[in-house]
Amino acid sequence: MKHSYHSYNRPPSLRKIQKYLSIFFLFIFLIILIIPTIIVFSEGNGPVTMNKPLSSLTSQKPSVATKNNNTSVNRQTVSKESPLSIGWVTSNDLSRYNLSTYHNLKVVSPALVSIDNQYTLQVNSNPSIIQAMHAQNQKVWVRFIIKNDTKSNVHTFLSSPSKIQDIIKEVYETALTNQWDGINLDIENVRSQDRNLFSEFVRNLSTTLKQSKIVLSIDLPPDSNGSNNEYGPFDHKVLGSYCDYFIFMGYDQHWSTDPIPGPVTSLSWLKENVQEFIQTGIPSQKMVLGLPAYTRVWQQDHSGKVVKNPATSIQYVENLVTQNHRNLTWNSTLGEYYTSYTANNRVYQVWLPTVTSFKEYLALIPQYHLAGSAIWSLDLMSPSYWNQIF
Numbered sequence: 001m002k003h004s005y006h007s008y009n010r011p012p013s014l015r016k017i018q019k020y021l022s023i024f025f026l027f028i029f030l031i032i033l034i035i036p037t038i039i040v041f042s043e044g045n046g047p048v049t050m051n052k053p054l055s056s057l058t059s060q061k062p063s064v065a066t067k068n069n070n071t072s073v074n075r076q077t078v079s080k081e082s083p084l085s086i087g088w089v090t091s092n093d094l095s096r097y098n099l100s101t102y103h104n105l106k107v108v109s110p111a112l113v114s115i116d117n118q119y120t121l122q123v124n125s126n127p128s129i130i131q132a133m134h135a136q137n138q139k140v141w142v143r144f145i146i147k148n149d150t151k152s153n154v155h156t157f158l159s160s161p162s163k164i165q166d167i168i169k170e171v172y173e174t175a176l177t178n179q180w181d182g183i184n185l186d187i188e189n190v191r192s193q194d195r196n197l198f199s200e201f202v203r204n205l206s207t208t209l210k211q212s213k214i215v216l217s218i219d220l221p222p223d224s225n226g227s228n229n230e231y232g233p234f235d236h237k238v239l240g241s242y243c244d245y246f247i248f249m250g251y252d253q254h255w256s257t258d259p260i261p262g263p264v265t266s267l268s269w270l271k272e273n274v275q276e277f278i279q280t281g282i283p284s285q286k287m288v289l290g291l292p293a294y295t296r297v298w299q300q301d302h303s304g305k306v307v308k309n310p311a312t313s314i315q316y317v318e319n320l321v322t323q324n325h326r327n328l329t330w331n332s333t334l335g336e337y338y339t340s341y342t343a344n345n346r347v348y349q350v351w352l353p354t355v356t357s358f359k360e361y362l363a364l365i366p367q368y369h370l371a372g373s374a375i376w377s378l379d380l381m382s383p384s385y386w387n388q389i390f
Contacts, residue, residue, distance in 0.1 A: 083365050084288060084372025085390055086247070088143065090379050092124040100136050101383040104390045108133060109184045109374075111143040113171060119156070119163055121170045122147075125178045134179070141182035141217055144171065151189045158190070158197040164204065172208045182215030184247070190233035199238045206242040217245035219290070220282075222273045229280035237281030246282050247374050248273060250361075251292040256309055261298035263351035264311075265291065267335030267360055274368050289373045291361055293380035298349040307346070313380040314353055321350060328352065335360040358389045 086107040089097055094110055112125045130140050146154060157163065171183065185205070190198050206216050220234055229236045239246070253269045254262035263269075270289070278284050295317055299308040321328060321339055328337040336353040353361075362373055375381060 086374035087378040088376050094129045103387045107139045107141050109141045109143045113142050113144045115146045123174050127178050130179050139181040141184040142180050143184045143186050145186050149189045151191050154189050158194050168205050168208050175214050185218040192233050195233050199235050203242050215244045218243050219247045221249045240281045245286050247288040247290045249290045261349045264295050268333050284369045287370045300347045355388045
């Protein structure tokens with residue numbers, strides 16, 4: 001190979017500089033070529049490392065699908081089922097409700113099963129109606145109650161293992177026959193002394209229902225004693241391992257027997273109790289936020305004594321204060337409106353949730369990673385009002 005005359009006749013120092021410049025330009029060329037390639041492959045469709053919790057990614061918008069149905073979904077898009085929305089109904093005749101008009105109503109819970117005074121099971125179920133609800137994509141979680149649910153009667157029932165075994169077997173067989181999707185256990189008046197008996201009953205019921213994947217949910221009231229669930233009738237830690245869902249009954253913050261007027265529920269009170277439930281053993285992903293569709297119109301005499309406080313649907317009270325042009329004041333801590341006025345020698349006080357209030361309450365679901373919400377009851381909430389919320 002012939003070499004250029006000029007390359008051999010240059011000074012040694014110049015040839016050395018030329019060599020270093022050649023290496024330098026080669027290095028720059030490699031950087032320009034290789035780095036973009038690395039970026040493309042590292043940010044492409046390779047695996048994604050989840051440094052954030054799953055819940056923090058579910059709010060991302062899904063990627064836009066192309067016309068090709070076989071196009072794979074962007075792996076950064078995390079799918080998650082929307083929250084449960086449950087509506088209780090007080091009647092066992094589901095045909096009287098136009099349930100298909102409640103948008104996004106996923107579960108209906110009618111009282112179709114009860115234990116009578118002789119501690120035998122009473123069932124009132126129409127399989128054809130259950131099938132009709134299934135056809136409109138609604139599940140049925142049958143509410144299971146004790147008709148005369150005094151603490152004494154509940155204790156008698158829980159103290160009879162053989163009777164409990166018979167009841168559980170009958171509930172299970174009836175659920176299979178009628179194609180129930182779940183059981184909603186609504187037994188509230190349990191004595192603290194019967195805490196372990198109740199847990200054992202729930203354990204046996206859960207074990208039986210799980211044979212056919214029938215959902216077991218349980219309604220739990222707030223812990224009024226504030227004892228961190230150490231002495232209450234419902235052992236959160238034990239029940240937390242047996243039930244599929246727990247519906248926190250977010251009412252009544254102020255009962256009808258309360259000598260001091262106040263809201264039936266409120267945002268700050270709901271937060272406090274949700275946190276307490278989670279801390280005492282109820283898994284947040286199993287917890288459903290129960291909300292009332294009613295409020296109270298408190299009436300006090302001139303001495304301040306509560307003389308009447310009827311529970312009335314929120315819609316009725318909202319129309320009442322609007323028609324009478326009552327001044328409403330928004331309380332951001334409670335997440336609802338308040339009004340006070342005098343009429344007929346009585347002082348009236350009303351804490352009034354609205355659609356805006358419900359939206360604030362429901363915001364607790366993603367905040368605490370809850371399973372969904374439940375409304376007591378659809379008898380007190382029209383489809384139009386429900387649809388504004390959901």
